[in-house]
Amino acid sequence: MMKLEGISTFVAVAEAGSITEAARRLRLSKSIVSERLAELERQIGAVLLHRTTRRLSLTEDGAAFLERAARITRDVEEAAADMAERRGMLCGPLRISAPVTFGRMHLGPALFPFLLAHPDIELFLDLDDRRIDVASNSYDAVIRHGPIADSRLMTWRLASSQRVLVASPAYLEKHGTPDTIEALYRHKGIFYANRGAADWSFPTNGGAATIRAPVGLRVNNGDTMRDAGIAGIGIALLPSFVAGEAIKAGQLRVIDIGANVAAEFIYIAHPEGRMPSAKLRALADHLRKAFGSPAYWDC
The missing domain is CATH 1.10.10.10 (Winged helix-like DNA-binding domain superfamily/Winged helix DNA-binding domain)
Structure with missing residues (x-):
């Protein structure tokens, strides 16, 4: 045997x-x-x-x-x-995947108090910007930002997430500040590679307006997108949880073109058909409280 x-x-x-x-x-x-x-x-x-x-x-x-x-x-x-959970304890392994930038800037600091409060939980946190298959990779859940493409996932919303167009003051002084959707065609874009096509989409009364600006940089990491924007490479469409500190410090300026991108959110998702554990539900509740409503990075 x-x-x-x-x-x-x-x-x-x-x-x-x-x-x-x-x-x-x-x-x-x-x-x-x-x-x-x-x-x-x-x-x-x-x-x-x-x-x-x-x-x-x-x-x-x-x-x-x-x-x-x-x-x-x-x-x-x-x-x-x-x-153990039947006896009121939260314990055992918990495997989570999350994006690198969000994990470093916001998820990690929110997780530490949870782990201190539940020392018998063995958390494995994999920070990776790739879209992974939760079930086949043996994760209990994934934390992601943006739209949910996989219909096999059950999702819980954790926090709101605004995205804003930003560029450095030096870039805007040199190339001008766009004030319409069409004006974006004249500017270099910094794009997130994991979203697929290098374009921006803005809901309008006549339907979605999709702008494919010249590519200044395509990269699969939010930190690098923000830093490229600060360096003056071009305009970036960034979540406020990535760009917020740089905006407050004056390193990036928000660009108003009279239109906003569709609202997105931070979510945690687990495979459909698999009963979420008590510790996963407790983690989700903890993160919602830690991030706030609206999320502290959008205030």
Whole structure:
């Protein structure tokens, strides 16, 4: 009979990409991790991992086994957490993905008091600007900004989010300040690469007005977009949670073209059909209070 510790160790190694890193995360010696893997392979009768001096990779059998092994490990962890929650405790692992800039500027500071209040929660926070598949990547939830494209997700709204057109005072003095939607065509744009096309869209009475300005920079990170705007590269359409401090400091100016972009929000989403844990619901409630309504970065 396969032992749960062997299955969970295999999942840890596959996710970490190395025995050394998995041993560190599990707080075990490398020899114990290796022994558990060898025993699991003997029980299954298949080689799960290719091991070389330079790298470790899944075999075809290993890739097939990993999906179910990860599900088994997660189910056992959630079952243990559920039992604790029945006794009024919030504990166990919680895996969250969030954007880099928002995570650094706002999510991290909001999370720390929550973790101090619930020290038995083991939070894994992955800051990544890519749009990830929550279910296939074994996350409990994702925190994102903007529209929700994946209909398989159940979403809870956390906070409002305004987006504003901004540029540096030096850029506007040199190139002029646009005051209409059409005037944007004459300016370089700084665009967020993960949104797809390099354009801006503004709701009007006649429908959406889409502007594709000349590209000054396309990048997949909000910090770099803000810094490029401060440097005078062009005009950027930024969430207020990214641009707010630079606007207050006079490094960026808000541009009024007589039209606003569609409203967006910060949301947390979990896979449809998976019951959200008590600790995930508690986290969402905590973040709503921490961000405020309206959000403190929009005040």
